[in-house]
Amino acid sequence: MTFDVVVVGSGPSGAQAAKEAAEAGLDVAMLDVGFDDPDLAASIPRGSFAELRRTDPEQRRYFLGFEGETDADVNDRVGGHFTPPRSYIKRGVRELAPVSSDSFFPEMSLALGGLGAGWGSGAQVFEDFELERAGLPVEAMRECYDEVASDIGVSGSLEDDTAATSVPRCVQSPSAIDTNALAIMARYGRRRSAMHARNFLLGRAPLAMLTETMHRGTRWERGANPYEDMDFYGESARSIYRPKYTIEELRANPRFRYVGNALVERFEDGADGTIACYRDVRDGSEGSLSARRILLAANPINTARIALRSARAIGARQPLLCNPYHYVVTANLAMLGRPASDRRHSLAQLVGSLTPAHRGEEHVFAAFFSYRSLMHFRLVREMPLSPGAGLLLSRALMNALTIVGVHHPESPTDRKWVRLATDGIIEASYALGSDEEAAIAGDLHELRRVLMDLRCIPLSTIATPPGSSIHYAGTIPISRGDGDPALTTAPDGRLSGSPNVYVADSSGWRYLPAKGPTLTMMANARRVAKAAIATLR
Amino acid sequence: MRRFARRETDVRYAAEFEPIARGPLVAVLLILAAGLAGAVRAIFIFAIRLIRGRR
Numbered sequence: 257m258t259f260d261v262v263v264v265g266s267g268p269s270g271a272q273a274a275k276e277a278a279e280a281g282l283d284v285a286m287l288d289v290g291f292d293d294p295d296l297a298a299s300i301p302r303g304s305f306a307e308l309r310r311t312d313p314e315q316r317r318y319f320l321g322f323e324g325e326t327d328a329d330v331n332d333r334v335g336g337h338f339t340p341p342r343s344y345i346k347r348g349v350r351e352l353a354p355v356s357s358d359s360f361f362p363e364m365s366l367a368l369g370g371l372g373a374g375w376g377s378g379a380q381v382f383e384d385f386e387l388e389r390a391g392l393p394v395e396a397m398r399e400c401y402d403e404v405a406s407d408i409g410v411s412g413s414l415e416d417d418t419a420a421t422s423v424p425r426c427v428q429s430p431s432a433i434d435t436n437a438l439a440i441m442a443r444y445g446r447r448r449s450a451m452h453a454r455n456f457l458l459g460r461a462p463l464a465m466l467t468e469t470m471h472r473g474t475r476w477e478r479g480a481n482p483y484e485d486m487d488f489y490g491e492s493a494r495s496i497y498r499p500k501y502t503i504e505e506l507r508a509n510p511r512f513r514y515v516g517n518a519l520v521e522r523f524e525d526g527a528d529g530t531i532a533c534y535r536d537v538r539d540g541s542e543g544s545l546s547a548r549r550i551l552l553a554a555n556p557i558n559t560a561r562i563a564l565r566s567a568r569a570i571g572a573r574q575p576l577l578c579n580p581y582h583y584v585v586t587a588n589l590a591m592l593g594r595p596a597s598d599r600r601h602s603l604a605q606l607v608g609s610l611t612p613a614h615r616g617e618e619h620v621f622a623a624f625f626s627y628r629s630l631m632h633f634r635l636v637r638e639m640p641l642s643p644g645a646g647l648l649l650s651r652a653l654m655n656a657l658t659i660v661g662v663h664h665p666e667s668p669t670d671r672k673w674v675r676l677a678t679d680g681i682i683e684a685s686y687a688l689g690s691d692e693e694a695a696i697a698g699d700l701h702e703l704r705r706v707l708m709d710l711r712c713i714p715l716s717t718i719a720t721p722p723g724s725s726i727h728y729a730g731t732i733p734i735s736r737g738d739g740d741p742a743l744t745t746a747p748d749g750r751l752s753g754s755p756n757v758y759v760a761d762s763s764g765w766r767y768l769p770a771k772g773p774t775l776t777m778m779a780n781a782r783r784v785a786k787a788a789i790a791t792l793r
Numbered sequence: 794m795r796r797f798a799r800r801e802t803d804v805r806y807a808a809e810f811e812p813i814a815r816g817p818l819v820a821v822l823l824i825l826a827a828g829l830a831g832a833v834r835a836i837f838i839f840a841i842r843l844i845r846g847r848r
Contacts, residue, residue, distance in 0.1 A: 309807055316802040593820030596812070632810055633798040641831040643797050647810070649827035652820045654812035 259285045259513075260792060261785075262532050262547035264520045264562065266290060267370025268774050269761040269781035270553035271499035272404060274506055276785035277551075282792070283511050285545055286503070287534055289352065289366035290516040293344035297490050300341065305485035305629045306598040318489050319631060338374060339488050345374050352519055352537060353558055356677070360576070360686035362557055362723040366519070366537075369499035370555060371726060377464040377496050377603055378623060378772035379410045380422035381779075385617055389767035391734035391747065392780060400779035400786075402426050408497040408778070409478065411467040416459025417448075418609055421619070422771055423462045430460045431467050431481060435597050436626040436658060437605035439590035443710050455611040456706045461604040461623065464497035464775070476505055485629045487602035496603070518543065521680075522566040523550055523757060530756040549788045551760040552751070553781060557674060557682055559763045560731035563743050563751060564676035572742035573675045575668040576684060577730035577768040580696055581720045584622075584660040584704065586712035591656035602629040604661075612702045618665045620699045621770040627657040658712050662703060663725055663770040664696050674731055686722040727773050729762035736766075749784030760784040 260282035263274040270286065277284045300318050301308065308315055321340030338345060345367045353364055365371045381401050384394050405424040412423045413430040433441065437460075444451060444458045451458065465487075470478045478501065479493030486492055494501060506512040518534040529548045536543060552559045560574050604623035611619050627635070632654075636646035671687040688696070704714045732751065735744035744752045745764040751757040760781040762773055800806050813823060 311804060313804050316799070319802050320798055593814055593817040595814040631798065631801055633794055633801050636797065637794050641827060642834055645827045645830035648823055651811065651813045652823035652827070655814055
């Protein structure tokens, strides 16, 4: 059988591309490794984080993992979102999707839903200039944003100062913010003019998290977030969007076929279409599926691996984009020694947009998290104190502790690239130029001044290794016409040199704004899928 | 830290890990106390290293 469309990968882009094709009434297959571990998350009892911490004797199972006594399980640094119930997200990556580098350390996933299974759910839209710099058509993207936002459910405020720059149009009412974020917003409200003078805007985070129930038919339902503060561990009410929910919907469609355990290695163009060649990860056997169109959505590094292998472009350097990322640990003075409500969600509470003078129109984005749903021991191990003194400090600061994740915008340079080695391994190199480092230092300097003004006192600024932001793009960029790398995509997503293959993830983007890219990836996947489908008629 | 993590997830010791919210003054005093303990520890470690270095 020849499928109309074969989608490679089940992450946010793959799920939306497959949905677009399925809604068009086509025969669609999805090739995916699809590791999953529904049991641990499902076995977590209902209750708030604070309540479970006080009462559940079995909590070590999901807070530390089943093998909670090993050092490996307690070595995660502060802010790690890959909690034990989510450890399957990274399963098999080192062996099946190897990356060799001493300067770039990406997080990748072969799980059902890809990295979307652990998505922090920040659902921001790009502004017009950001879309244009990325090479994406503004009008088409705006339509696709609306489609995706209403499909997955996005909550946010269209009244906050950040609405015009980052909130999608179709939104549910904003989520309730926690005590800590309320205090920061109150301070921002009092200092609004001064904040605007510093080119800083603050608002509630737009999140792919439901605040109202969403039904489709009689069997598919997702509920509003119960504010149990367990969002890093379980899937309370399925309120936070995961790509597997879309795949679940698609599986009810008789014209959709999900092929799991399939690691796509390359494709081959034929007279009637293209063949996607994969390896079964259980026994190493080879398989293939024939398709009229293939949509690659395996994440920019693996999509590049598949495309480079298929083109036999060994050693050809392709660009690489990844937002530099810092986090600033702050103490919100307004919350020092004050009680905090346990009724809250664990995701970003607020987002701030800073537009420093040295960046021109570009923004730096800051997401504000409260630390309360994570363990003390991770925090204590970061402190230059004995465990006893560290715990005392941690307990005294816990309600005031605000972690500000800072993403910086990213443009391509010759110093950031990937290439395919002969053995199928992707080699990566990532180095910032001195001008980029100066811009980042300037971003952090200005942001720390803003944070001081918000009475969030910066205690420590932590630089993360390149690749930590989990925002990747640009490995098969949209063609500029001259100075292109070996592989490029056309503006509609079609891969150069291959008439039936389209790139449906962020591999084509020429620029990566500091905002969370996932909603844009999904909207772009819809746009590319529409273009591919149009050629079938 | 392994033992710390095990104790933190043991309900018998849950109260030892609750956030302390007894007003800003108590919070400041606790932070100063922790800072002082850290400084004493750092001096102690430095002194031991110095003594070992002389031997």
